[in-house]
Amino acid sequence: MTSVQDHLRPEARAALELPQPERIAFCRADRWVGYTRAEQILRQVDDLLLYPRSLRMPCLLIVGRSNNGKSSIVEQVLRRHPYIVKDDGTPGFSISWIALPATPTESNFWSEVLWSRNISHRVQERPDAKRLAAIDAMRFANTRLLIIDEMNHLANAGKEAGKLLAGIKNATSALRIPIVATGTQTAIHAMRSEPQMMTRFEPIVLDRWTLNTEYLRFLASYEQLLPLAEPSQLASRELAPLIYGMAGDVIGGTVDVLKELAVFAIESGVERIDISLLTKFKKTRLPDWEDAARRA
Known part of the structure; x- marks a missing residue:
């Protein structure tokens, strides 16, 4: 890892040096992002x-x-x-x-x-x-x-x-x-x-969240708190609609998805959230209530 990651806040940058279990715990901890x-x-x-x-x-x-x-x-x-x-x-x-x-x-x-x-x-x-x-x-x-x-x-x-x-x-x-x-x-x-x-x-x-400038600003701010060595550009035109589609129109859903995406990235060793990771995450990690209802 490089010594400086300008896309991260200081606390997230410091967390890069933690052992993997502690980095994962850092990802899952509650953080305040003002909007x-x-x-x-x-x-x-x-x-x-x-x-x-x-x-x-x-x-x-x-x-x-x-x-x-x-x-x-x-x-x-x-x-x-x-x-x-x-x-x-x-x-x-x-x-x-x-x-x-x-x-x-x-x-x-x-x-x-x-x-x-x-x-x-x-x-x-x-x-x-x-x-x-x-x-x-x-x-x-x-x-x-x-x-x-x-x-x-x-x-x-x-x-x-x-x-x-x-x-x-x-x-x-x-x-x-x-x-x-x-x-x-x-x-x-x-x-x-x-x-x-x-x-x-x-x-x-x-109000319920929509895929607007405020939502993109929130994604960009939250990315700074995820201890991943490489920038993900979560607010990009490619990623933001996919994240919104997975998380829904409440902010808690977005936070939950971002936390687990960061954990998945660390466990996968890719150090960033990209379209490939999103696709794998959706297949393996996102709860499928319809499937659960059919199987129960």
């Missing part, structure tokens, strides 16, 4: 953290298909704003993050909030008691933002949905903090059951 829509959302979240406390705080609902980047954006928010403790031992500010249970109730929601703050409690405790304990815990931690993942599970709450949303609204009003919720399209329909919550939330859509 226009994600950076816009991150800036909006930053604005929420600076928003002056008021009785009616603005909130965001990030909506997109499964595997289209919602969780990665939330993870990036948490990385950019880690828990801070002042010199005197008191909390600077924090972000509370929970995932809405698959069948949410007011009771198990507040349990999730308490557990997120590492607070033991009796699960059978009354919901109103847990709500007060959760509010106290978030107030003590100087919580400035509540993130609720999987808001689409609200559709499974049935008659509990109204109680749950009312409890969330009252708590955030008491704390005067904004909410960032994420979910699939189902979350939009579920939120419509509570008009007051709809007026507080601004829906932000993570």
